[in-house]
Structure formats: C-alpha cells, structure tokens
Amino acid sequence: MPYFAENRKNAQDFALTSFGIGCFVALFIYMAKNEYIHVAILFFVICFIVSIVALTYGYIFLSINKLKNPIKSICYGLIILVLGIIGYYSYSPIKNLVSAAYFSLTGEDQIDSYLAEYKFEEARKANSANSTYDKSDRAENLKKITIAESKFWADKGEIDRALTIVDESWSTSDYSWPEADWQEWRFNIIDKGVTSSCEKGDYKQAKLYALKASNELNVDGFKIGSGTGRYLDNKGVEHKGYSQDWIEIKAKGPSMRETLQQKISEYEKLSN
Numbered sequence: 001m002p003y004f005a006e007n008r009k010n011a012q013d014f015a016l017t018s019f020g021i022g023c024f025v026a027l028f029i030y031m032a033k034n035e036y037i038h039v040a041i042l043f044f045v046i047c048f049i050v051s052i053v054a055l056t057y058g059y060i061f062l063s064i065n066k067l068k069n070p071i072k073s074i075c076y077g078l079i080i081l082v083l084g085i086i087g088y089y090s091y092s093p094i095k096n097l098v099s100a101a102y103f104s105l106t107g108e109d110q111i112d113s114y115l116a117e118y119k120f121e122e123a124r125k126a127n128s129a130n131s132t133y134d135k136s137d138r139a140e141n142l143k144k145i146t147i148a149e150s151k152f153w154a155d156k157g158e159i160d161r162a163l164t165i166v167d168e169s170w171s172t173s174d175y176s177w178p179e180a181d182w183q184e185w186r187f188n189i190i191d192k193g194v195t196s197s198c199e200k201g202d203y204k205q206a207k208l209y210a211l212k213a214s215n216e217l218n219v220d221g222f223k224i225g226s227g228t229g230r231y232l233d234n235k236g237v238e239h240k241g242y243s244q245d246w247i248e249i250k251a252k253g254p255s256m257r258e259t260l261q262q263k264i265s266e267y268e269k270l271s272n
Helices: 008-032 034-059 061-065 070-090 092-106 110-116 120-129 135-155 159-167 179-199 203-210 256-271
Strands: 227-232 247-250
Touching (some): 110 135, 135 179, 179 203, 179 256, 203 256
Antiparallel strands (some): 227 247
C-alpha cells in the first residue's frame, strides 16, 4: 500500500472516505428502489470493512515499519477491532445490516434460520428490521414465529406463557392468519395443557385451562351456527367454492370448552 507509506493520516483519510462513499451509495441505491436494499447493504458492508482494514493498517503496520512505538500501535489497532466486534454484537442496527446482507447472499430464510435455533426474539427483530419484507411478509412471519414460540413453551409445560404469545398475535391480518385458524391453534395450546394436567391427575388445573377455551366456537374455530365457507353440491360433495344451488355448511358443536370438559370427565372416570 504505497499510498499509505507517507503517513498515517492518508490511511485515516482513505478509511473515512470509503465509509462515507459506502453510506452515500447505499442510501442512493435504497432510495432509488427499495427492492435493491440487499445490494445497498452489501455495498455498505464492503465499504465499512475496507475502511476498518485501512484504519487498522494505518495504526498498526505503518508504525511497525517505521519502528515508532510498535507496541502502542498494535494496542490501538486491537482496540479498533475490539470496538468493532462490540459494536456488532451490542448495536442492533449494525447486526441487522450484516445479517440481512448474509441472508440476501445465501438465499436462506432469515426467520426460519432463527426459529431453527429457537431464537424467537431475534426472529421478531429481524421481521421488523428487514426492509425486504413487505406488510404481507411480516404478517406471515409473525404467524410463523407465534406458532413456533407458543409450541415451544407449551411443550415445556408453560401453557399460560404460550397462550399469552398467541393472544398477543390477535392483530395479525385475517388474510395471513384467518380467525378460525387462529382460534383453532389457540385451542390446541389449551388442549395440550388440559391433557397434560389430566395425565398428572391435576383435574382442578385442567378445568381452569378449559375455562380459557371459547364456549361459542367449535374445535375448528368457527362460531357454532355460522357459515364455514364450505358448501355441499347437489350430490353431497363438499366444496370450498360457491354456487347458487349449493348449500353452505353450518358450524356445529360441541364448543371448544365442552369438548375439553368432556375430556376431563373421561379422565376422571378412568382414575376412579
């Protein structure tokens, strides 16, 4: 690097210039077209790395070559590297940028990668921070995260915690997570709690869980007596579509709560 041979200031100037260009071009690309955000992130990361390398070179190698207090210069360089590492792990915007660039290059799904490692909080942050996700993507990801996290805690026996996670996702768009499907998943969590309590002989707790289930919806998540969006044709074949001559199938009971109470009664009979 002959340009840096004159003095350390050249290395510093080059580092700052690279970083500035990286920020400017990344912002320009992002403003030009949002879908190119991964290109902007990649360019920014490359310029950031180049600036760090130049700055580190200026502080370490030039002083060593000139034999001017090399130990001090090495310490400065290590401090820069350590601060960079700390910044990556403690300052979430930087971490999100690097993560987004990595997943854009590898083609992996960022949310799936976090969920596979049970990193639910990271998955939620990524869902909010990743600019490549549109409103529909975020809603689909929230559904995916909610199901994975609530199942994780329910499997560990923490039913109330799992239910809280499900209930907090109530605002998810009906297009991404139809209400009947949402109610059905919520029922599955409660059912897991009831079954687990009955198997332990704790019928009081099982009955408390059952009270959390709806007494108006059936186990498929539909309000009893309401339309299900499914129809029977003249031959009795079921369809999801609609025709004027077809008859809509109405949701039938028993309700979610009645189903669970019946299960508890059967467990109690077996234990006597």
